[in-house]
Amino acid sequence: MSSATTSTEHPVEHLAEHAAGRRATGELIRHWRRHRRLSQLELSVEVAVSTRHLSFIETGRAVPSREMVLRLAEYLEVPLRERNRLLVAAGHAPEYHESRLDAPELDAVMGAMRQILTGHGPYPAVIVDRAWNVLDATASVALFTEGVAAELLTAPLNAYRISLHPRGLAPRIVNLAQWRAHLLHRLRRQVAITGDPLTRELYDEVSGYPGDAPPNAAGPGAPAVPLGIRHGDEVLSFVSTVATFGTAVDITVDEISIESFYPADRRTGRVLRELYGD
The missing domain is CATH 3.30.450 (Beta-Lactamase)
Structure with missing residues (x-):
């Protein structure tokens, strides 16, 4: 007789966390875009992405790929420390290491x-x-x-x-x-x-x-x-x-x-x- 296992995962909570991550990523990208005083159109032209897709990223309706995060961060001149934050918010591993001075x-x-x-x-x-x-x-x-x-x-x-x-x-x-x-x-x-x-x-x-x-x-x-x-x-x-x-x-x-x-x-x-x- 087989025994049933009870999953501790909650799909609704997982989806909520995923949505929150998308929103956080979008809010950070929008913050840096506005910080650099760029419109969505100006930024989308420079990074070769549609304004519609950029809008979806900023509003949390789309999750940017690792390559897209890095491309946006590079054009927006986001400091390396903050680029890691963008990557993690989008569900990607950090790109940049922070070494000790005596490393x-x-x-x-x-x-x-x-x-x-x-x-x-x-x-x-x-x-x-x-x-x-x-x-x-x-x-x-x-x-x-x-x-x-x-x-x-x-x-x-x-x-x-x-x-x-x-x-x-x-x-x-x-x-x-x-x-x-x-x-x-x-x-x-x-x-x-x-x-x-x-x-x-x-x-x-x-x-x-x-x-x-x-x-x-x-x-x-x-x-x-x-x-x-x-x-x-x-x-x-x-x-x-x-x-x-x-x-x-x-x-x-x-x-x-x-x-x-x-x-x-x-x-x-x-x-x-x-x-x-x-």
Whole structure:
């Protein structure tokens, strides 16, 4: 005599979960499309799909294939972290791995970044993550942390907090309103591009620090916004660049940046070489 087995699966619940997944996928795609200020027609033309099908995806009436999710995400410039979220919502496996910084597969990447730092000395440079937490730095960054309150120097050190907090570097920045405007504009743009909640939280925090109304330009004839800081009786002047890995397929690598500071005048270069040169 055979015994009947009782299934614990509930088809109605399974269908409801599937429908919820479709809606979530569609809502995320619609969010990124609107975030990029594109119409359904504009996006459908660019990714070679009918407007009707795109509308079905956004409303949850159709589930996009893995290839379609990746094609949409690529055109919409969705960050790798969020592309995984789109894939999972659509019922697909994540595409992009998130490695630990000390993982063996990142040895070459971390080695390249350390080489950049070594080659940049005696000038300041920092390696930061997506929320501008400092991962590594040249010895001359100590020039920027002189007099900074101890609580701002506990891990994780955050470049924006150290720069703009009234107990950080801010009191030593001679063109604070100008530099503050530059940093906030850059961070606001990062929020707009990535939609990252951590970056948004950081922007909300540091934009609330006290400061004068910022100017809108670098100044007449200036090629870039300088950073001027007091160091003893001197005023040192810097310009900076921010570099990223352009071909990253790992989330950790994709979110790493290197900001390098260069002397904006001969006097600053001389002081740095005297203090931190070999």
